[in-house]
Structures are given as structure tokens and as C-alpha cells.
Amino acid sequence: MxxxxxxxxxxxxxxxxxxxxxxxxxxxxxxxxxxxxxxxxxxxxxxxxxxxxxxxxxxxxxxxxxxxxxxxxxxxxxxxxxxxxxxxxxxxxxxxxxxxxxxxxxxxxxxxxxxxxxxxxxxxxxxxxxxxxxxxxxATAIFGINTGSTSAASTTVSASDLTSARVGVQDGSASQEALARVNVVASSTYSNVNECFEALAAGEVDYVACDATAGGYLARSYEGVFFAGTISSSxxxxxxxxxxxxxxxxxxxxxxxxxxxxxxxxxxxxxxxGPVPLSLSNEVISGVTLSTDESASDDESASSDGEPTITEDINSLD
The missing domain is CATH 3.40.190.10 (Periplasmic binding protein-like II)
Incomplete structure (x- = not known):
């Protein structure tokens, strides 16, 4: 190099x-x-x-x-x-x-x-x-956060964990649709991914569902944020x-x-x-079952709703 x-x-x-x-x-x-x-x-x-x-x-x-x-x-x-x-x-x-x-x-x-x-x-x-x-x-990914009193073991997240947790997501996004496909209803919705991560850092939600690259980019700026896995085909x-x-x-x-x-x-x-692996093919969260036609539906959703919506806030990070 x-x-x-x-x-x-x-x-x-x-x-x-x-x-x-x-x-x-x-x-x-x-x-x-x-x-x-x-x-x-x-x-x-x-x-x-x-x-x-x-x-x-x-x-x-x-x-x-x-x-x-x-x-x-x-x-x-x-x-x-x-x-x-x-x-x-x-x-x-x-x-x-x-x-x-x-x-x-x-x-x-x-x-x-x-x-x-x-x-x-x-x-x-x-x-x-x-x-x-x-x-x-x-892919659509899940991000969580560890506080100083939280065990590192909590970075292991299953589908059942998500169903009982507070999950934040951008309203009307492909990630919100991906949550619905795995039978998870978001407890809080936000206008963009930046707000989702602000809520995660403030303790308002336990997890954020969003585009993996946008989430990984934002995760670098918050202490304790970890990549838990994906809930959609990559x-x-x-x-x-x-x-x-x-x-x-x-x-x-x-x-x-x-x-x-x-x-x-x-x-x-x-x-x-940051924490997002280069390859996401084998990062599906335990208990999540992907349908055979999900890749096509994800592409269509992403093109129709533009998920994730990245506001000017994300440009100010670097």
C-alpha cells in the first residue's frame, strides 16, 4: 500500500x-x-x-x-x-x-x-x-450498546431477545419492514438513523435496526455500541x-x-x-429465518424508500 x-x-x-x-x-x-x-x-x-x-x-x-x-x-x-x-x-x-x-x-x-x-x-x-x-x-443489522456495568456476554443477541426488547428504527424504512418479517415490532420510530443512535446512547431503546453500513459508521462515535448481527439477506x-x-x-x-x-x-x-464485519453472509442473528425470496424484496424496499435516510448530520461526523 x-x-x-x-x-x-x-x-x-x-x-x-x-x-x-x-x-x-x-x-x-x-x-x-x-x-x-x-x-x-x-x-x-x-x-x-x-x-x-x-x-x-x-x-x-x-x-x-x-x-x-x-x-x-x-x-x-x-x-x-x-x-x-x-x-x-x-x-x-x-x-x-x-x-x-x-x-x-x-x-x-x-x-x-x-x-x-x-x-x-x-x-x-x-x-x-x-x-x-x-x-x-x-444488510439490515441490529446494534446494541453496553454500559460499564453490562457484561460483554450481552453482545450475543437472539431473535427472542428482540421480541421482548425496546427496538428503535427509522420510520417507513426497509429496516422497519425487515423487523416485521421476523415478527419484531419496533417500540420507537425516528425520522433518521442518526436519531436512532442518539436514542440508543441515551438508553431510550435497547437496540437499533438499520442498514449495516450506516449503523457501523455511526457506531464508531458511541462508546459501547456493538454489532449484534443481521436480520435480512446480505x-x-x-x-x-x-x-x-x-x-x-x-x-x-x-x-x-x-x-x-x-x-x-x-x-x-x-x-x-467499525464493528461491522467485512462479510455479512454468516452473521444472521440466531433464531432468525430468512425467506427464499427476501433478497429481491429487500432490493425493492431499499429502492422505494431510500433506506437508510442519511441526513446532513452524518456528513458532519468526519
């Missing part, structure tokens, strides 16, 4: 520490793999300029409104998990990186605006668009290419494999999503 990404991760981790101090959360910690022993080197360019939209540059399309995967700072700079993953991919390939905003792969790739689209799902595939690799998983997000760009796809996939193998991907994930 080269200096550029290490510097970005250090700034992100420092931002979390500063936030904890600002809110009086001195006990909040962010455990991330050490980057000090990473080898600093500049790899040779892995792909010919003729395969790229811009010479010497990996041009990455992504949805810049998809917080917290991408967050626009007050200075206009893009930060977030997707930004750091794209930067790491480019650096591994010996390339610079640039970003363009796009809500779907087709417009950016078919229009020649970008080389890849980061954050694609299988539903984005077509005759002209291929999706490969996995950079992120997401959705996989990968990288989309033009189907004709097979050489580029091969090189990007090689770079992604390298990041997964050397721990870089996990390090970036821990910086941005």
Missing part, C-alpha cells in the same frame, strides 16, 4: 478520534489493522492507456449521494469507503484515480465517462455491462465494466484480490464501518 492511501486512512481514523473527543466520548476506540509495516512502492502501470478513459488514470464512477459509502465534505472533497477502495485499486495498478458521479453503471460506462462503476449489483448486468468481484456487503456490491473491457476487468480483479489478501480491504472497512 502506498503513501496516498495510508494518509487517507490516517486522516479518517483521526477524524473519528476528534469526533469522540468533541462529544465527550473519550472511551470510544477504533481498532484497525496496523499500516506501519505496509511496503511503500510504486507499481508499474498494469493496463495500457488505450484501455482507459484517461491516460494513466483509473476513472471510477460511483453514486456520490450514497452516504456513508461516499460523503462530500464541506470543501467538496469526496471521502468514504468507496473512495478509499477505488484509490487503493488504482494505486495497486500503478494509476492515478479520478471520480465521476453516476447513479447506475450504464450511463457512465456506455457514455465513455468512466472505466469502472464501483458499487454495482447483479441487477445492473446486461448484454453490455458485466459485474464482477465483491467490495462490500450490506446484498453484494461489486465492480461493473463494459463487457468488452475484459483486459481491464482482469487487471482490476487482480488488484482487488491483492487488497483482500494483504488485509488492505479489511483495514479500510474497519476504518469506515
Amino acid at each position: 502506498v503513501d496516498g492511501l495510508k494518509s487517507r486512512l490516517a486522516r479518517a481514523a483521526a477524524g473519528v478520534a476528534a469526533l469522540a473527543l468533541a462529544f465527550g466520548l473519550g472511551g470510544c476506540s477504533l481498532a484497525t489493522p496496523s499500516l506501519d509495516e505496509a511496503v511503500d512502492e510504486t507499481p508499474a502501470q498494469a493496463i495500457a492507456d488505450s484501455e482507459l478513459v484517461q491516460a494513466g488514470t483509473l476513472t471510477v464512477a460511483l453514486d456520490t449521494s450514497d452516504a456513508p459509502q461516499v460523503i462530500t465534505g464541506t470543501d467538496g472533497e469526496l471521502v468514504g469507503y468507496d473512495i478509499d477502495v477505488a484509490t487503493a485499486l488504482a494505486e495497486n495498478m500503478g494509476l492515478k484515480v479520478s471520480f465521476v458521479n453516476a447513479t447506475s453503471p450504464s450511463s457512465a460506462l456506455e457514455g465513455g465517462e468512466a472505466d469502472i462503476y464501483l458499487g454495482a449489483t447483479a441487477s445492473d448486468e446486461s448484454d453490455d455491462i458485466s459485474t464482477e468481484g465483491e467490495v462490500l456487503q450490506n 446484498t453484494s456490491y461489486g465492480i461493473a465494466y463494459l463487457s468488452s473491457s475484459s483486459d481491464l476487468a482482469d487487471e482490476v480483479n487482480n488488484a482487488l484480490d491483492a487488497l483482500a489478501t494483504d488485509g488492505t480491504l479489511d483495514a479500510i472497512h474497519q476504518v469506515w464501518y
Whole structure:
């Protein structure tokens, strides 16, 4: 990993520490793999300029409104998990990186605006668009909080625990629907995920149900918050290419494999999503049974209600 990404991760981790101090959360910690022993080197360019939209540059399309995967700072700079993953991919390939905003792969790739689209799902595939690799998983998750007098064993949560607990959720969200599918009725509803976590920290609810990435992002700022598991099928997000760009796809996939193998991907994930594991496939809470058609219904719910609604509050966290 080269200096550029290490510097970005250090700034992100420092931002979390500063936030904890600002809110009086001195006990909040962010455990991330050490980057000090990473080898600093500049790899040779892995792909010919003729395969790229811009010479010497990996041009990455992504949805810049998809917080917290991408967050626009007050200075206009893009930060977030997707930004750091794209930067790491480019650096591994010996390339610079640039970003363009796009809500779907087709417009950016078919229009020649970008080389890849980061954050694609299988539903984005077509005759002209291929999706490969996995950079992120997401699902409806449950978060709890431990106080100083609470045993660490309480981080183990079952479906029966949820039915008798006070659970907070964003009103009208896909997470509220996911709770209903596992026969849990939220005791309190809020207008956004930020308010859910404020209620959790204040002791107004025992658990929060929300999008795993949004919850993991916010959990970093509250002492004692833990990830309990998921209550829905996980959705996989990968990288989309033009189907004709097979050489580029091969090189990007090689770079992604390298990041997964050397721990870089996990390090970036821990910086941005704290306690949430990189893979959610085996994190379903005990006693929760997922229906066979749940993945399709989750995708439809997420697109229809925009869950989770991330207000400007989440942008102020870093």
C-alpha cells in the first residue's frame, strides 16, 4: 500500500478520534489493522492507456449521494469507503484515480465517462455491462450498546431477545419492514438513523435496526455500541465494466484480490464501518429465518424508500 492511501486512512481514523473527543466520548476506540509495516512502492502501470478513459488514470464512477459509502465534505472533497477502495485499486495498478458521479453503471460506462462503476449489483448486468468481484456487503443489522456495568456476554443477541426488547428504527424504512418479517415490532420510530443512535446512547431503546453500513459508521462515535448481527439477506456490491473491457476487468480483479489478501480491504472497512464485519453472509442473528425470496424484496424496499435516510448530520461526523 502506498503513501496516498495510508494518509487517507490516517486522516479518517483521526477524524473519528476528534469526533469522540468533541462529544465527550473519550472511551470510544477504533481498532484497525496496523499500516506501519505496509511496503511503500510504486507499481508499474498494469493496463495500457488505450484501455482507459484517461491516460494513466483509473476513472471510477460511483453514486456520490450514497452516504456513508461516499460523503462530500464541506470543501467538496469526496471521502468514504468507496473512495478509499477505488484509490487503493488504482494505486495497486500503478494509476492515478479520478471520480465521476453516476447513479447506475450504464450511463457512465456506455457514455465513455468512466472505466469502472464501483458499487454495482447483479441487477445492473446486461448484454453490455458485466459485474464482477465483491467490495462490500450490506444488510439490515441490529446494534446494541453496553454500559460499564453490562457484561460483554450481552453482545450475543437472539431473535427472542428482540421480541421482548425496546427496538428503535427509522420510520417507513426497509429496516422497519425487515423487523416485521421476523415478527419484531419496533417500540420507537425516528425520522433518521442518526436519531436512532442518539436514542440508543441515551438508553431510550435497547437496540437499533438499520442498514449495516450506516449503523457501523455511526457506531464508531458511541462508546459501547456493538454489532449484534443481521436480520435480512446480505446484498453484494461489486465492480461493473463494459463487457468488452475484459483486459481491464482482469487487471482490476487482480488488484482487488491483492487488497483482500494483504488485509488492505479489511483495514479500510474497519476504518469506515467499525464493528461491522467485512462479510455479512454468516452473521444472521440466531433464531432468525430468512425467506427464499427476501433478497429481491429487500432490493425493492431499499429502492422505494431510500433506506437508510442519511441526513446532513452524518456528513458532519468526519
